[in-house]
Amino acid sequence: MQTTSRNILLDILKIIAALFVIGTHCGFLFEYSETASQIVTNGIFRIAVPFFFCVNGFFLFNVFKNDRIQTWAKRVGILYLVWMLIYTYFWVYLIDFNLFKIISTFVFGFNHLWYLAALIPGGLVLYQLRNASNKVLIVSAFVLFLIGIVIQYVGQFHVFEQQPTLDKLINYPPLHRNFLLFALPLLCIGYVIRRANFHTKLNKQFVIKLLIISLTILVAENLITYYFITGEAILNTYLSYLFLAPALLIAAFTFKITSNLNSKVLSSYSIAIYLVHPFIIFLIYNTLTLSPTATTFVTIILSVIASYVLIQLNKKLKYIL
Template sequence: MAFMHHRNTSLDFLKLILSAFVVALHADFLIDYSPILNHFTVQGLFRVAVPTFFIISGYHFINVTNIDQLYIWCKRIFLLYIIWLLIYAPFWFSTISHDFNGLKRMFFLFITGYHHLWYLPAMIGSGCLAFYFRGNVFLGSLASAILFIVGVVIQYVGNYKLVLSHSIFFDLDVNFLHRNFALFGFPFFYFGYLISYYGIPFRLKKSTVYLLLCLALTAYFFEVFINYFGASVGGFDNYLMLFFLCPILFVFFCQVEINVGFGKAVSLLAAGVYFVHPYAIWFFGKIAEGRETVFSIYAFVFSMFLSIFIVKINNKVRCIL
């Protein structure tokens, strides 16, 4: 039986924390102090952010019950995507050549998303898949688990160079091959939908959630540890243990009671930070080399400052957050 849910203020504050994680990740937090601490944060702790964002979105997707509501939901996200893609045009338009290859590159960028904006088209695809499986949660659960495993395998094979790229015609160590709506977004999005569908936060005891969270954190950071001392190269998105940690982390915050009257404002502020932070990073980028940790803090504070103005604009036009 599906559970209809209203606003949970603790989730609004979780969004703000996760947005801070994204800023710090992109600013390469702690790299100027310790490579191992940088790895355990940038390639570890902060990687819970985007999967948990997908879970939050999937959790609220339970309210989309018919094709008309799905159309309105998709249209809103698509409009949001187009607006922010245009806002970031100064970053990506100069990389587009004025020929057929440039046209192909622009189409590819539009489909996969620029930088952090990949989350929006991935969420549309995830929502459409979740809607398709809404009548058969067993099949949806099976599909999401299989797709996630495929993404994890591609990530590991690509990062550890287990298959030579020329033997399969392309390099597996490319983000969009494993970090896309089908192999990354949908599995977490559907997990959020299932948590809502079965009312998991209302069924599990807090003591059980605490225990599961401790076990999931231990298992996750063990995987992060392996990747630090292993043969891995480059960034890492598709950790296997994220599929266990992020849902438990989400349920933990669902059970946290925060009684304030400005949860919506916090949620909008978090969204603003997420969308605008590359401009903050660019603004401080020239002074960042060798001072990445302080730079991360500056970038987050400046993103918060910019987000306040974005929220004010959104209160007028209602289409940028």
């Protein structure tokens, strides 16, 4: 256990982000207000995964510096395979066997595991680009992310409606929510922040303004697209992610919450909650009848309990988290 006090704000934000993912998947607040649910669940809460990618990019700097890319890739790769195996029941369609669908699911990841499926190649590509200038990485990040957004809108507007096969392909989420057009841009930003030590150069007042402005942009973008562009469609990618995710990362180092709590344990809880929560949701939906908001809170409680069990198991098995 750690005996010295340290800043655990980043660990706390990672746990909160994992809880945001639960809220998104459970439809938090939906039964009370469609607008509130749109702003919170389909807007603010969806910053969680972009934030995770940004954090990973930040820590990949040390991975590259210490030449541990193979160790990192192996660890994330095993984690992905283990959890794809755990969720086999949900993605291997034994009754209606479809080899193409099974292969595509394995490559792009089942449900929430797309995050790990995109993280591995995204991190490997960033490793190849590690010596590029900060300017090149940031410009590339924005260009790639914008390409993903354009593909997303082309699909939402059904530009190729007269060509059903192409229209279906364009609307396939992994076409724009993947390692190249989603993970890599955010990894690049997190990496540049660490390499330039940007997280140590901003004062608290500026960071607060940055958080407020980027959060406002996200909410505005979310509502504009919902009410004036896409209607009921839920988007996977918002341009504002490129501002709010790094703002949260920088805030984690600008502000401090000191504690003697073990950082590794806290980090393990954020990972475990993220990985196990869909299974908890499945159990709830098949055993209880709850509102979306109630489902959110019950899932959080049960996921935390399940995460404790996983953390204990991981001490012996080593490959669960």
